[in-house]
Amino acid sequence: MLIYTFRRLLISIPTLLFIAFVIFMLLELAPGDPMAQMPLTIPPEVKEKMRIALGLGEPWYVRFPLWLKQFFIVEPQYWIDSTFGTNFADGKQRIISFQSRSPVFDTIAQRLPQTLWVVGMSYVVGVLIALPIGIISAYRQYSVFDQAGTFVSMIGFSVPPFFSGVLLIVIFSVQLGWLPSIYDTTLVVRDWATFKQQMLQMVMPVMVLALQTTATVSRYMRASMLDNLSQDYVRTARAKGMTESVVVLKHVLRNSMIPVVTVIALGIPAIFGGAIITEQIFKVNGLGQLLILALQGSDIPMVMTITFLLAVLIVVMNLIADVLYGILDPRIRYD
Amino acid sequence: MTDLPQPAVAVVPVPAKVRNQWWDVWAQFRSHKGAVFGLGFLIFITLFVTIGPWLWTVEPGKLDIRNKDVRPIYQVLFDSNANVSWNHPMGTDNLGRDIMANIMQGGRISLAVGWTAMVLAVFIGTLVGVLAGYFRKADGLLMRFTDLVLALPLLPLLLVMMLLFRDPLRASFGPENGIFILIVVGIGITSWMQTARIVRGDVMALKEREFVLAARSIGTPSRRIITRHLLPNVLSPIMVSATLGLATAIITESALSFLGLGFPSDFPTWGKILFDSVDRMTAFPERVIWPGLAISLTVLAVNYIGDGLRDALDPKIRGL
Numbered sequence: 001m002l003i004y005t006f007r008r009l010l011i012s013i014p015t016l017l018f019i020a021f022v023i024f025m026l027l028e029l030a031p032g033d034p035m036a037q038m039p040l041t042i043p044p045e046v047k048e049k050m051r052i053a054l055g056l057g058e059p060w061y062v063r064f065p066l067w068l069k070q071f072f073i074v075e076p077q078y079w080i081d082s083t084f085g086t087n088f089a090d091g092k093q094r095i096i097s098f099q100s101r102s103p104v105f106d107t108i109a110q111r112l113p114q115t116l117w118v119v120g121m122s123y124v125v126g127v128l129i130a131l132p133i134g135i136i137s138a139y140r141q142y143s144v145f146d147q148a149g150t151f152v153s154m155i156g157f158s159v160p161p162f163f164s165g166v167l168l169i170v171i172f173s174v175q176l177g178w179l180p181s182i183y184d185t186t187l188v189v190r191d192w193a194t195f196k197q198q199m200l201q202m203v204m205p206v207m208v209l210a211l212q213t214t215a216t217v218s219r220y221m222r223a224s225m226l227d228n229l230s231q232d233y234v235r236t237a238r239a240k241g242m243t244e245s246v247v248v249l250k251h252v253l254r255n256s257m258i259p260v261v262t263v264i265a266l267g268i269p270a271i272f273g274g275a276i277i278t279e280q281i282f283k284v285n286g287l288g289q290l291l292i293l294a295l296q297g298s299d300i301p302m303v304m305t306i307t308f309l310l311a312v313l314i315v316v317m318n319l320i321a322d323v324l325y326g327i328l329d330p331r332i333r334y335d
Numbered sequence: 336m337t338d339l340p341q342p343a344v345a346v347v348p349v350p351a352k353v354r355n356q357w358w359d360v361w362a363q364f365r366s367h368k369g370a371v372f373g374l375g376f377l378i379f380i381t382l383f384v385t386i387g388p389w390l391w392t393v394e395p396g397k398l399d400i401r402n403k404d405v406r407p408i409y410q411v412l413f414d415s416n417a418n419v420s421w422n423h424p425m426g427t428d429n430l431g432r433d434i435m436a437n438i439m440q441g442g443r444i445s446l447a448v449g450w451t452a453m454v455l456a457v458f459i460g461t462l463v464g465v466l467a468g469y470f471r472k473a474d475g476l477l478m479r480f481t482d483l484v485l486a487l488p489l490l491p492l493l494l495v496m497m498l499l500f501r502d503p504l505r506a507s508f509g510p511e512n513g514i515f516i517l518i519v520v521g522i523g524i525t526s527w528m529q530t531a532r533i534v535r536g537d538v539m540a541l542k543e544r545e546f547v548l549a550a551r552s553i554g555t556p557s558r559r560i561i562t563r564h565l566l567p568n569v570l571s572p573i574m575v576s577a578t579l580g581l582a583t584a585i586i587t588e589s590a591l592s593f594l595g596l597g598f599p600s601d602f603p604t605w606g607k608i609l610f611d612s613v614d615r616m617t618a619f620p621e622r623v624i625w626p627g628l629a630i631s632l633t634v635l636a637v638n639y640i641g642d643g644l645r646d647a648l649d650p651k652i653r654g655l
Contacts, residue, residue, distance in 0.1 A: 018483055026495055154369075154642075158635035160586045162593040162606070163627035166613060170620040273490040277590055281613075291491060292594060295498050303495060310488035318486065 005323050012315045019311045020068065027300050028060050054098060067304065070095045075105055099299045107290065108306065114185050115286030119275045122206040126213025127264055133214070134221020134260075138229060139248060149218060156215025161274055165208045165281040172204065179204055183284040205282045209274055213267060220263045224256040231255075258328045265321040269314040363647040370643020373636035380633055384442035395440040396601060399431035407434075407621050425625055429615065434608075438625055441603040445630070448518055448604070449585040455523030456584070457577045460530025465561055465569075467531070468538025478535070481528050489525045493587070496521050497596040514598050518591065522584050530576045537569045571648035578641030582634045589630050605630045 042050075058066075074092045081087060094103040137149040173181035180201045189195050228234065229252055237247045276288030283289075287306060294302035326332045364370055388395075405427040406419050419426075425434040467477040497517065504513035541547060542565065550560050589606030591597040598604050605626040612622035 015483060015486055019487055022487065023492070023495075026492065026499065029499055154635060154638055155631075158582070158638050159631040160589060160634070162590060162609065163623075163631055166609070166616060166623050166627065170616055170623065174617045174620060269488070273488065276490060277593065280594060292494070295494055295596075303491075307488055307491045307495070310491060311486060314486050314488060 001323070001326055004326065005319075008319050008322065012319060016308075016312060016315055017068075019315075020071075020308055021064065023304055023307050023311070024060070024064050024067065027304055067095070067301075071305065071308070078103075078105070095301050095305060097294070097299055097302045099294065099297045099302070104302050104305045107302070108287065108309070111285060111287050111290050114183075114284055115272070115275055115279070115288065118183075118202065118205045118278070118284055118286065119209065119271055121202060122209035123213055123268065123271055125206055126210035127217055129210065130214040130217035131221055131260075134218040135225055135248070135253065137218065137222045138225030141226065146222075149222070153215040153219050156211045159211075161208050161212065161277050162281060164211060165204065165278060168204045168208060169281070181282070183282045185285050205278050205284060208278050208281075209271060212274055213271060216267060217260065217264060221256065221260050224259050225252060228252045228256045258325065261328060262321040262325045265317050265324060268317050269310065272310060272313060360647045364643050367639075367643035367646055369639040370647075373639030373643070376632060376636040377640065380442065380629070380636075381446065384439050384446060387439040388436070388443075391436060391439065393433040393436040395436040395603060396432065399427070399433075402427055402431045404429060404619070405431075406619070407625075410621075426619075426621060428612070428619075428622060434622065434625060437603045437608055438605070438629060441605045441608050441626065442629060444515075444598065444602060444604045445585060445588060445606070446633075448515065448522070448588045449581050451519045452522035452526070452584040452588070453577055453580040455519060456527040456580050457530055457573060458527075459523065460527035460576070461534050461566075461569075461573055463527065463531040464534025465538055465565065468535040469542060469557065469561060469565065474535075477531075481531050484525075485528050487525075490590075493521050493525055493591065494594065494596055497591060501596075510599055511602050514602070518588055518597065522587050526580060526583055526587075530573065530580070533572045533576060534569050537572055538565055541565055541568050571644075574648065575641055575645045578637055578644060582637040582641070585630065585634055585637070 070093065074094055077092070078094060095105065096102070097104050097107060100107060133149050133152075137146040140146055169181045172179045178200075181204075183201050183205060184197075187194060187198055187201070189198050234247060234252060237251050238244075242251075272287075275286065276291060278284070279286045279288040280292065291303065291306045293299075294306070402420065402423065404418065405423045407424065407426040410419055423433050423435070425438065427433055428437075463477055463481065467474045467481075500517055501514065504517050507513065508516060542560075547560060547564055550564050555563070588597065588604065589609070592604050592606030593610045595610060598607055608626040609623055609630075612619065612626070616623045
């Protein structure tokens with residue numbers, strides 16, 4: 001198992017390098033000029049100097065390794081310095097955003113908590129709703145509850161977040177006036193009142209994202225439970241005279257969770273993608289909104305770094321899912 | 336093993352009428368209520384957006400500032416003073432453009448993008464899947480490539496592609512066609528991977544079967560084995576993933592339009608109409624709800640069709 005994990009880690013290095021290269025070359029073809037926002041009165045030779053100052057003067061085969069070095073060596077050094085008070089980085093050049101002229105990672109660090117709060121909460125809520133639905137749907141297959149569960153997950157698959165979010169705003173903010181439609185990120189949770197306010201403004205974005213998660217996970221949970229409920233060991237357990245709750249919740253559920261856990265791990269990158277749209281609807285100033293703003297402003301280093309971080313997340317989650325599958329299921333042997 | 340002497344011709348009870356297998360598939364499909372409703376709705380919405388503009392001859396882009404902000408006709412039920420008019424049953428927007436005409440026009444583009452992108456994705460997926468499954472030499476390379484594409488963050492990359500290639504393609508193919516090609520190709524090349532994996536798995540299992548061996552033993556070339564023996568047998572997973580592909584393509588196109596990176600605003604699509612209406616949804620919620628309902632119901636219908644097809648095309652379930 002350890003050898004397998006190590007081998008997978010080694011394979012993921014060229015994968016990530018290739019992905020970084022694809023994203024870099026795609027951005028390299030960009031006709032969008034970061035200097036387009038500058039006043040027209042700037043003379044061309046000054047403009048050329050400004051381009052060089054932004055680091056655009058060198059060809060791609062110089063800039064790509066430079067970006068890799070900044071991402072993998074310089075930025076972690078700065079991170080270690082700020083955490084432990086050491087001085088590894090020694091004033092080296094960081095990845096600088098074209099728009100704000102500040103280090104890309106500082107901006108990302110400012111935006112990350114909002115996204116993590118909304119995305120993390122919605123994933124937890126979505127999974128917590130999905131598991132009981134999946135279990136009951138499988139245990140009472142073809143019952144009214146199962147039909148309703150199927151219908152709800154079909155809706156979860158079919159209604160895009162930009163419609164469900166807008167619909168929730170129309171109902172709960174416009175008609176009923178219960179929930180705020182805009183997520184206020186300046187809110188600091190100090191006491192009970194602000195905590196309540198924070199919870200209220202999180203309800204809608206979390207529910208929109210959770211609906212998608214619930215749809216997928218509950219389907220997998222149901223299928224996996226159905227597979228296990230017809231197995232011989234279930235009949236044995238019942239024949240031994242175990243109560244129904246022990247059979248279902250101890251024997252069947254634990255075995256059914258094995259594939260579901262990997263599905264949960266694999267779904268994490270997808271929900272970050274979904275957050276791009278949800279943040280746009282509820283005006284959360286998280287990573288997704290940062291990406292959209294950077295795209296519109298041709299902020300190449302910012303787009304490159306955020307997109308690559310998402311790719312890292314996908315690769316890492318794939319790895320975790322595979323390793324978890326091997327750990328949880330002793331029948332799986334990778335070597 | 337001793338065989339009893341058999342009569343030369345086995346007596347097979349010949350059914351009175353030989354049935355095509357597609358009739359069985361259709362019979363099974365019809366027993367799935369959701370799928371039938373889905374098919375009905377898909378036919379309805381297709382007719383609505385194709386034939387609709389012939390019957391409802393209001394120009395979708397026509398500005399009529401005197402009749403702006405007309406509410407949909409059902410508002411009369413709640414408020415007898417509401418500004419409604421039978422000339423605009425779904426209402427008009429803030430520039431007096433008729434919403435029903437816009438939904439029809441937008442649906443044409445949304446459905447066209449969805450179908451074309453789906454066909455492209457299924458074509459690439461099937462090609463890669465068959466090649467990887469049939470030719471062992473190509474397998475490693477093609478599947479590594481598929482895994483790499485699967486590891487790409489697709490929505491951000493699609494957004495980047497929209498932004499980068501919008502202007503060059505608009506310059507060379509005209510504003511509408513350029514964006515159409517860009518969106519279709521973008522969605523197509525980012526959603527073929529699942530089809531490729533499924534097709535590869537099925538082809539690998541099929542090519543070890545006796546009928547393929549028999550075909551090869553009489554000297555059938557690979558090309559003909561693939562088209563004549565393998566493709567018909569992987570048709571059902573392809574059809575199921577095609578329906579899923581259609582649903583995702585419609586949603587992706589709407590999402591791009593919603594993020595402001597799709598068609599320009601004088602070419603309405605459902606996602607674009609939704610996006611344009613969000614700012615004024617507090618006063619006019621119906622402008623958000625019409626296109627949103629159109630997207631959601633179409634995708635729901637397509638998903639139900641896919642569910643029904645999966646059951647109907649599975650010979651193990653069929654006829655039960």
